[in-house]
Amino acid sequence: MKIMVAFIALFMLLWSSTGVYAETLEDRLKTLEEALRRQEQTIAEQQKMIEELKAEIKQAKPPATPEAAAVGRPAASEQMQQEVRELNEKVDRVVEAQRKTLPSEFNPSIGLVGETIFSYTGRGSSQTGSDRPGGFDAFQRSVELNAAASVDPFAKAYVVANASADAATGESTFNIEEAAIQTTSLPWNLTVKAGRFFAEFGRLSYIHDHELPFVNRPLVLDQYVGGESRTDGVQVNWLLPVEHYISLTLGLGNQFGGDVPPNNVGDYRRLGGWNYWGRLSSYFDLTPDISLEPGISGLWNPRTNGRGGPLLQPDGSTLTERERRLVGADVALSYKPLRNNQFQSITWGTEVLYSNNHYDAADSSGNVLPSSTVGSLGLYSYLTYKFHRQWSTGFLFGFVEDAQNNKAKAYEYSPYVTWALSHWNQLRLQYTYTDYNSASAAYGLHSNNAVYLQWAWIIGSHAHGWQQR
Numbered sequence: 001m002k003i004m005v006a007f008i009a010l011f012m013l014l015w016s017s018t019g020v021y022a023e024t025l026e027d028r029l030k031t032l033e034e035a036l037r038r039q040e041q042t043i044a045e046q047q048k049m050i051e052e053l054k055a056e057i058k059q060a061k062p063p064a065t066p067e068a069a070a071v072g073r074p075a076a077s078e079q080m081q082q083e084v085r086e087l088n089e090k091v092d093r094v095v096e097a098q099r100k101t102l103p104s105e106f107n108p109s110i111g112l113v114g115e116t117i118f119s120y121t122g123r124g125s126s127q128t129g130s131d132r133p134g135g136f137d138a139f140q141r142s143v144e145l146n147a148a149a150s151v152d153p154f155a156k157a158y159v160v161a162n163a164s165a166d167a168a169t170g171e172s173t174f175n176i177e178e179a180a181i182q183t184t185s186l187p188w189n190l191t192v193k194a195g196r197f198f199a200e201f202g203r204l205s206y207i208h209d210h211e212l213p214f215v216n217r218p219l220v221l222d223q224y225v226g227g228e229s230r231t232d233g234v235q236v237n238w239l240l241p242v243e244h245y246i247s248l249t250l251g252l253g254n255q256f257g258g259d260v261p262p263n264n265v266g267d268y269r270r271l272g273g274w275n276y277w278g279r280l281s282s283y284f285d286l287t288p289d290i291s292l293e294p295g296i297s298g299l300w301n302p303r304t305n306g307r308g309g310p311l312l313q314p315d316g317s318t319l320t321e322r323e324r325r326l327v328g329a330d331v332a333l334s335y336k337p338l339r340n341n342q343f344q345s346i347t348w349g350t351e352v353l354y355s356n357n358h359y360d361a362a363d364s365s366g367n368v369l370p371s372s373t374v375g376s377l378g379l380y381s382y383l384t385y386k387f388h389r390q391w392s393t394g395f396l397f398g399f400v401e402d403a404q405n406n407k408a409k410a411y412e413y414s415p416y417v418t419w420a421l422s423h424w425n426q427l428r429l430q431y432t433y434t435d436y437n438s439a440s441a442a443y444g445l446h447s448n449n450a451v452y453l454q455w456a457w458i459i460g461s462h463a464h465g466w467q468q469r
Contacts, residue, residue, distance in 0.1 A: 106149075107149070108147045108148055108149030109146075109147065109148050109149060109460075109461035110145070110146065110147050110460050110461060111145075111146045111147075111458060111459065111460035111461040112143070112144065112145055112146070112458070112459050112460055113142065113143070113144040113146070113208075113210055113456065113457070113458050114140075114142075114143050114144075114456065114457050115140070115141045115142045115143075115144075115209065115210045115454065115455070115456045116138065116139070116140050116141070116454070116455045116456075117137075117138070117139040117140075117141050117215065117452055117453070117454050118137070118138050118139075118452070118453040118454075118455075119132070119136075119137045119138075119139070119450060119451065119452045119453070120135065120136050120137070120450065120451045121133075121134045121135065121137070121448060121449075121450040122134065122448045122449045122450065123446060123448040126444060127444060127445060127446045127448065128434070128445070128446075128448050128450075129443075129444075129445055134448075139165065140164070140165050140172075141164060141209060141210075142162050142163070142164050142208075142209060142210065143162070143163045143164075143172075144160060144161070144162045144177070144208070144210070145159075145160070145161045145162075146158065146159070146160050146460075146461070147159045148461070150184075151181065153184075153185065154183060154184060154185050155181055155182060155183050155184055156181070156182055156184055157179075157180065157181040157182070158178065158179075158180060158182075159176065159178065159179045160176070160177045160178035160179070160208075161174065161175070161176055161177065162174075162175060162176075162177040163175075176196060177196075177230065178195075178196055178197050178198060178230070179195050179196050179197075180193050180194060180195035180196060180197040181193070181194055181195055188238070188241070189238060189239035189240070189241060190236065190237070190238055191236070191237040191238075191239075192234065192235070192236050192237075193234070193235045193237070194233070194234040194235075195232070196230065196231070196232050197230070197231065197235070198228055198229050198230055198231075199229045199230075199231045199233075199235060199251055199253060199256065199277055200229075200235065200237070200249045200251075200279050201225070201229045201256075201277050201279055201297045201299060201328075202221070202225065202229070202279075202295075202297050202328050202330055202351055202353070203295065203330035203332065203349060203351045204217070204218075204221065204349075204351070205221055205225050205228060205229035206228070206229050208228070209228075210456045213347070213349075213382060213384050213394065213418075214382065214394070214396050214414060214416050214428070214430060215414075215416065215428055215430045215432075215452045215454045216414075216430075216432070216452070218380035218396065218398040218400075218412070219378070219380075219398050219399075219400045219410055219412055219434075220351075220353055220378030220379060220380055220398060220399070220400040221353075221380070223355075223378065223400055223402070223403055224326055224353050224355045224376075224378060224400075224403060225256075225257060225299075225326070225353075226256065226257020226258045227257060227258030228257070228258045229256060229257070230255075230256075230257065230258060231251070231253030231254065231255060231256045231275065232253055232254040232255065233251055233252050233253025233254055233274070233275075234251060234252065234253075235249060235250070235251030235253075236249070236250050236251065237249045244282065245282060245283045246280070246281075246282050247279075247280070247281050247282070248278070248279075248280050249277075249278060249279040249280075249281075250276075250277075250278045251276070251277050251278070252274050252275065252276050252277075253274065253275050253277075254269070254274065254275070255275065256275040256277065256299060256301070266305060266307035269305075270303065272302045272303045273301070273302075273303045273304070273305060273307075274301070275299060275300070275301045275324075276299070276300050276301070277297070277298065277299045277300070278297065278298050279295060279296070279297040279298075280295065280296050280297075281293065281294070281295035281296075282294055282295070288338055289335055289336060289337045289338060290333070290334070290335050291333075291334045291336070292331070292332070292333055292334075293331065293332040293333075293334075294329075294330070294331045295329070295330050295331070296327075296328070296329050296330075297327070297328045297329075297330070298326070298327045298328075299324070299325070299326040299327075300324070300325055300326075301323065301324040301325075302323055303322070303323065304321045304322060304323060304324050305322065306320035306321055306322065306360070308321055310362075311359075311404055313404070313405070314442040314443055315364065316363070316364030317361060317362060317363050317364055317369070318361070318362050319359040319360070319361055319372075319404050320359060320360040320361075320362075321357055321358070321359055322358045322359060322360055322371070323357065323358035324357050325355070325356040325357060325358075326353060326354070326355050326356075327353070327354050327356075328351060328352060328353040328354070329351070329352050330349070330350065330351035330352070331349070331350055331351075332347065332348065332349040332350075333347075333348045333349075334346070334347045334348075335347075342389055343386070343387075343388060343389045344386060344387060345384075345385075345386040346383070346384070346385050346386070347383070347384045348381075348382070348383045348384075349381070349382055350379065350380070350381040350382075351379060351380055351381075352377070352378075352379040353377070353378050353379065354375065354376070354377055354378075355374075355375070355376045355377075355378070355403045356373060356374070356375045356376075357373070357374055357403055357404075358371065358372075358373045359371060359372055359373070359374065359404070374403065374404060374405070374406055375406060376400075376401035376402060376403050376406040377399075377400075377401050377406075378398075378399060378400035378401060379398070379399055379400075380396065380397065380398040380399075381396075381397050381398075382394055382395065382396040382397070383395055389420075390419060390420045390421065391417070391418070391419055391420075392417070392418045392420075393415070393416065393417040393418070394415070394416055394417075394418075395413075395414065395415050395416075396412070396413075396414040396415075396416065397411075397412070397413060397414075398410075398411065398412035398414075399411050399412075402439075402440070402443075405439065407439040408436075408437065408439040408440040408442070408443060408445075409436075409437045409439065409440065410434060410435065410436050410437075410440055410445070411434070411435040412432060412433070412434050412435075413432070413433045413435075414430055414431065414432040414433075415430070415431055416428060416429065416430035416431075417429050417430075424457060424458040424459065425456075425457045425458075426455075426456055426457075427453065427454070427455055428452075428453070428454040428456075429451075429452070429453055429454075430451070430452045430454070431449070431450070431451050431452075432449070432450045432451075432452070433447070433448075433449055433450075434447060434448055434450070435447045
């Protein structure tokens with residue numbers, strides 16, 4: 001019986017344990033199915049995210065491949081380093097050159113200019129007013145020695161010595177044409193020049209004879225200025241502090257003019273007896289090829305005191321200058337094409353001068369007459385056309401009323417042609433017809449024809465060369 005009970009109990013236990021096991025297995029299967037479903041969902045979401053990230057990376061991709069950029073950067077850096085090395089080498093060579101001492105570095109620049117005039121004039125000097133004889137003539141007008149150098153960091157100096165032959169004796173006279181010092185580093189755009197120099201007045205008065213665009217100085221400059229504007233004095237130039245070029249020059253000097261100026265030094269001179277002059281000039285670029293240079297000038301000597309002596313008139317009376325007044329306006333219009341300026345250019349220059357001098361008068365017997373003021377007008381105008389690197393041609397017209405008698409008038413007509421054999425050697429052929437009116441004939445002047453052949457050359461240093469003015 002006990003065995004039977006034990007058997008029944010064992011059966012019941014096995015039966016009950018098998019049911020529990022079946023329930024646990026089913027739950028586990030359900031759990032596994034649920035886990036598998038979630039895992040598939042997670043994989044799908046991650047796959048979606050990967051696709052979205054790939055799309056963003058594709059949109060943000062740079063135009064050049066990273067490999068190309070990595071190759072370009074080192075090449076540019078290497079080129080820049082090479083340029084820096086070359087620049088440093090150049091700077092080192094300049095510094096080394098500046099340290100060297102040359103035996104000639106303290107010598108001034110020296111140059112020599114020669115100018116010979118061959119001419120034929122139809123009338124004698126008594127009928128032309130020239131200091132050269134009529135007929136055939138050869139004239140060594142000048143042998144000019146130039147020397148220039150820096151004095152110190154603040155100034156430079158130059159000397160021009162000129163030897164010319166006397167018209168009557170042929171003997172050469174040596175004189176100092178210019179000897180001046182000029183500042184180089186004053187503040188406020190100021191420059192001071194002192195000594196003997198050509199004062200800045202008008203357009204061509206302060207230019208040497210061999211630098212003129214024609215052979216002779218126009219009649220109006222000879223009569224009103226005295227040829228060249230040479231003076232002994234001081235001159236101040238101020239470059240106005242504005243964007244446009246404007247230059248103002250003021251000066252005073254002991255005398256003003258060439259070798260025989262209208263007023264000499266005299267016996268005694270007060271401050272009022274000095275010459276005072278001024279000039280205002282500017283420059284305009286009308287186009288890249290065309291430029292305009294206008295200027296106005298004035299000269300005043302309030303008390304000349306007749307230092308030039310009595311001036312004899314055709315009727316035997318005399319005039320003695322007491323005050324000298326001269327004003328002028330000038331302009332130059334130049335066409336120089338940027339691409340062909342060595343072979344082609346056109347320059348038109350004009351200057352008008354008005355003289356208004358005051359004189360004491362006396363008749364032929366020496367009786368004092370009322371003093372008078374004589375106003376007279378003169379001008380010159382020329383056009384030069386350069387049609388070849390070595391050749392140019394032009395025409396000069398001049399007109400002048402006598403500064404003592406404005407009824408006496410003279411006209412000059414001068415075609416000319418220039419052959420520049422080189423930059424330092426040139427020939428010029430010029431024909432000049434001078435026409436005097438009847439009032440001028442009272443002074444013994446008559447119309448005449450003249451032909452000139454000018455041969456000018458330069459050796460050594462000559463800063464200005466042949467100016468195209």
